[in-house]
Amino acid sequence: MGACAGKHQHLKREAHDKYLPVPIKNHNNNSTNDLIVKFRESQNLDNKNIPRIYRLSYLSRDFDPRSFDFSDELCVHILSYLSLEDRLRLESVCQQWQRLIYRSVRTLDYPLPSRLYSHLDGNYMSDKHWLYVSRQVLRKCHFLTKVRLLDTCDTDVLAVLAKNCHWLESIEWRFHNLLPVRREVLSKLCDNCGNSLTCIRVKELDEQAFNSESGLSVLIVYSEYLLNIRTVSVAIDSDKCLKYFQLFADIYNQRITSLEIRLKFSTFYTQLEDTFASIAQFLNLQSLTITLESEYPLDVELSAGASLLAHCCQNLTALTLELRDHIRCTSGSVLESLQPFRSLTSLSVRIRSPDIELGSLEWLTAMSGLTDLQVLYSGLDDEMFLNIDKYCPLVRRLVLKTRERLSNETLYSVSLLKSLRDLRVYCPPYAIQGITDTGVCHLLNHCQNIRNILLECGVKLTEISFLTLNAWANSRPSRSHRFSFCWQRPPEMADTYDPRARLPAHELWPDLLCLPENLTIVCREYFAGNSEAIVRNGIQRYGRQFTWTDPGVGAGDKRVANRESAQSGQHPPQTPPVYYRFGAFPDVVPHVA
Amino acid sequence: MNGEYSLDTTEGMAASGDPPTNNAVDDYDAEEALERQREEExxxxxxxxxxxxxxxxxxxxxxxxxxxxxxxxxxxxxxxxxxxxxxxxxxxxxxxxxxxxxxxxxxxxxxxxxxxPIDPDFDDExxxxxxxxxxxxxxxxxxxxxxxxxxxxxxxxxxxxxxxxxxxxxxxxxxxxGKSCTEVREMLKIHNDFTPEEEAAIHKENEWIYAKD
CATH class of the missing domain: 3.30.710.10 (Potassium Channel Kv1.1; Chain A)
Structure with missing residues (x-):
């Protein structure tokens, strides 16, 4: 028995090592079939590469055909569906698994899946445990390409990362408090994976420590190593480290195609023009995200900056602009000042300040190729969307977030967009909007290309909508369709159903249980049994998107106080909203988002 | 699933990678024709x-x-x-x-x-x-x-x-x-080719994952 096992092992290893080019077994008379000859010619394959052996039991009768004896390639693929926890536990199954089981782990994200912590003692979500777990994981997973690190990540973790992972493509971390020892580790990191790194995100800093010249300085110091960087995300205090930014722009202006930049102005005297001029140096930009914020009320002249950028960055097709509190526009509305960007295909505007005017969508006419439009603005209303099909007829994805009440009128206007494929509307939660069956059916009947509708707002629907949804999906069996909405139980039902219990949507609409295979409906009840505090919390959370308040002096303390009081139990615990998902399969499971 | 429905500030507003391409089969009629062709074929x-x-x-x-x-x-x-x-x-x-x-x-x-077919616009691997x-x-x-x-x-x-x-x-x-190594070996008929010492060493490295079962 022992000898036999030894033989197995030997054969197995040898076969694996050679990656298995094996002669064709010739018990097939048609092996010279013209089809195969032609195929090989067309694919430029010689006999060496084809066929391959996928299981060792084909090689030798010694192997039990019922045993797991896949080739390395296939083994990696099969094991790639395991969770990290299972991988760690099953590493010692056999030598092949030990070699391969971590090979398909490509991302390390913060936070790690909580199951990994659950075996550790104490308060298992603490940073200390994250550091411990990630050190263990990094030691094993050598093929990571994308990592997102905890802010307080220590030199040890970085050292392990630098030592083991040579294929990193993207790294997201706050480069701050550079200690001398870190520099060593960083240079090793850059040395090992400088060539493969294409994306560095210096995470947004919290407001107290808004001082990231250290992040920029990493990029500047190691610029010789980071030759393939394409995407950079930084947050800088534009007044304090403009010099650094200019230097950074001088070095990287040819390499970077995608730039995310968060600019903060902390003094009255700002050099906005200079900052825009530095951004305009990045000639190859394709995608740009700018966030502007200020500690003091600040008037911004957007249109001059916009003309400059549009003139210099000819390849720019995607633009995201976010304006936060204390920023005010002097030169008309936001959309008007964005007019010079004529070649944009994707535009996202987020206005998180009450003093700024968005402007009419008519200004978008200049961007004739616009296919992706996302707007976050508290004052969006039905009237704004009148004639939207004339202003941006090619839009395929439309995302709207507002604090106003929207009604069927909006859906009527939007349904004139012939290429629309994806519509998402967000309104304040726990309030029923003026959207009903009529609007939804109109949209479904008029937009032939639409396949994803998300109404994250209170909607009144009846069976009519579900019938239309069924017809919508059935008219295009080869397409996946998705519809999501929120609802509130009608008051007349209060007697029939317990108001303190959640009501699964299919009890109200039995149609949901027999949907076509290509239709998924996701819904959420604005649950009457929720405590007032939860409702208020939800509304506040939503509202906060539109007024970003400066957490300057005092506010920081308040936040800490909030956290403490939440821990001591004064605030109700946050219960995540419950979504029900209905699809072709009969198992209806609530999904917690 | 998670991101799409959360009400967080930027979720659902993020630029979604590459802008959608216009040359994909977009036209309702063209798509229907393709479908019918597939059916015929x-x-x-x-x-x-x-x-x-x-x-x-x-x-x-x-x-x-x-x-x-x-x-x-x-x-x-x-x-x-x-x-x-x-x-x-x-x-x-x-x-x-x-x-x-x-x-x-x-x-x-x-x-x-x-x-x-997988729709590149909405596909999330x-x-x-x-x-x-x-x-x-x-x-x-x-x-x-x-x-x-x-x-x-x-x-x-x-x-x-x-x-x-x-x-x-x-x-x-x-x-x-959720199975243990022994159970997996038995189930998939995998021969354990580690020496007991090697296996113990790996087990020790990953000890923390078993610690509190």
């Missing part, structure tokens, strides 16, 4: 021949789910599709393609040929990886004979049918999820 039956010599019949569109078969047919440069139907069976030259395996594979592609198998797939892949199951996976991999390999891989991973 699937009425043409072609024959596939296993390594053991068994011949199985299968719709053309369904057979093309195998990238390998599709490539072979492309190499023929046959414009008249009906001729393909009458020609001799397409041989599948790999040990994995046994009669039983090919029979099951044909069953799978015949059920799945009209699946909606992470979500797809975590998605459960459908009811039909679960019943399909629940095969008593483990050797046959492994043959199907190997054959699907050879024929380059991504969906089926995924179904098989997910099935195996579901079975070994």
């Amino acid at each position: 699937n009425k043409i039956k072609i024959k596939l021949k296993s390594f053991e010599g068994g011949v199985y019949e299968c719709g053309l569109t369904a057979a093309k789910m195998s990238v390998m078969v599709a490539n072979m047919l492309d190499a023929l440069q046959e414009t008249d599709l009906t001729k393909i139907a009458t020609r001799e069976p397409i041989p599948l030259q790999n040990d994995a393609v046994t009669n039983k395996a090919l029979e099951k594979i044909v069953e799978w592609v015949d059920h799945h040929w009209d699946d909606p 992470k979500e797809r990886r975590n998605e459960e198998l459908s009811h039909w797939d679960k019943q399909f892949i629940d095969i008593a004979d483990q050797g046959e199951l492994f043959d199907i996976i190997a054959a699907a991999n050879f024929m380059d049918i991504k969906g089926l390999v995924e179904v098989g891989a997910k099935h195996i991973c579901n079975k070994i999820k």
Whole structure:
């Protein structure tokens, strides 16, 4: 028995090592079939590469055909569906698994899946445990390409990362408090994976420590190593480290195609023009995200900056602009000042300040190729969307977030967009909007290309909508369709159903249980049994998107106080909203988002 | 799932990678025509021949789910599709393609040929990886004979049918999820080729994951 096992092992290893080019077994008379000859010619394959052996039991009768004896390639693929926890536990199954089981782990994200912590003692979500777990994981997973690190990540973790992972493509971390020892580790990191790194995100800093010249300085110091960087995300205090930014722009202006930049102005005297001029140096930009914020009320002249950028960055097709509190526009509305960007295909505007005017969508006419439009603005209303099909007829994805009440009128206007494929509307939660069956059916009947509708707002629907949804999906069996909405139980039902219990949507609409295979409906009840505090919390959370308040002096303390009081139990615990998902399969499971 | 429905500040507003391309099949009519063509083509039956010599019949569109078969047919440069139907069976030259395996594979592609194509605009690989198998797939892949199951996976991999390999891989991973090494070895009939010392060393390294069971 022992000898036999030894033989197995030997054969197995040898076969694996050679990656298995094996002669064709010739018990097939048609092996010279013209089809195969032609195929090989067309694919430029010689006999060496084809066929391959996928299981060792084909090689030798010694192997039990019922045993797991896949080739390395296939083994990696099969094991790639395991969770990290299972991988760690099953590493010692056999030598092949030990070699391969971590090979398909490509991302390390913060936070790690909580199951990994659950075996550790104490308060298992603490940073200390994250550091411990990630050190263990990094030691094993050598093929990571994308990592997102905890802010307080220590030199040890970085050292392990630098030592083991040579294929990193993207790294997201706050480069701050550079200690001398870190520099060593960083240079090793850059040395090992400088060539493969294409994306560095210096995470947004919290407001107290808004001082990231250290992040920029990493990029500047190691610029010789980071030759393939394409995407950079930084947050800088534009007044304090403009010099650094200019230097950074001088070095990287040819390499970077995608730039995310968060600019903060902390003094009255700002050099906005200079900052825009530095951004305009990045000639190859394709995608740009700018966030502007200020500690003091600040008037911004957007249109001059916009003309400059549009003139210099000819390849720019995607633009995201976010304006936060204390920023005010002097030169008309936001959309008007964005007019010079004529070649944009994707535009996202987020206005998180009450003093700024968005402007009419008519200004978008200049961007004739616009296919992706996302707007976050508290004052969006039905009237704004009148004639939207004339202003941006090619839009395929439309995302709207507002604090106003929207009604069927909006859906009527939007349904004139012939290429629309994806519509998402967000309104304040726990309030029923003026959207009903009529609007939804109109949209479904008029937009032939639409396949994803998300109404994250209170909607009144009846069976009519579900019938239309069924017809919508059935008219295009080869397409996946998705519809999501929120609802509130009608008051007349209060007697029939317990108001303190959640009501699964299919009890109200039995149609949901027999949907076509290509239709998924996701819904959420604005649950009457929720405590007032939860409702208020939800509304506040939503509202906060539109007024970003400066957490300057005092506010920081308040936040800490909030956290403490939440821990001591004064605030109700946050219960995540419950979504029900209905699809072709009969198992209806609530999904917690 | 998570991101899409959360009400967080920027979720759902983030720029979604590449801007959608306009040259994808967008037109309602063009798409319908393509669909009808696929349907027509699937009425043409072609024959596939296993390594053991068994011949199985299968719709053309369904057979093309195998990238390998599709490539072979492309190499023929046959414009008249009906001729393909009458020609001799397409041989599948790999040990994995046994009669039983090919029979099951044909069953799978015949059920799945009209699946909606993956839409690059909405596709989320992470979500797809975590998605459960459908009811039909679960019943399909629940095969008593483990050797046959492994043959199907190997054959699907050879024929380059991504969906089926995924179904098989997910099935195996579901079975070994949460099990111990000994149980997995027993279940998958894997020979333990570690010395006791080696195994103990690995176990010690990963001790923290077992610590509080």
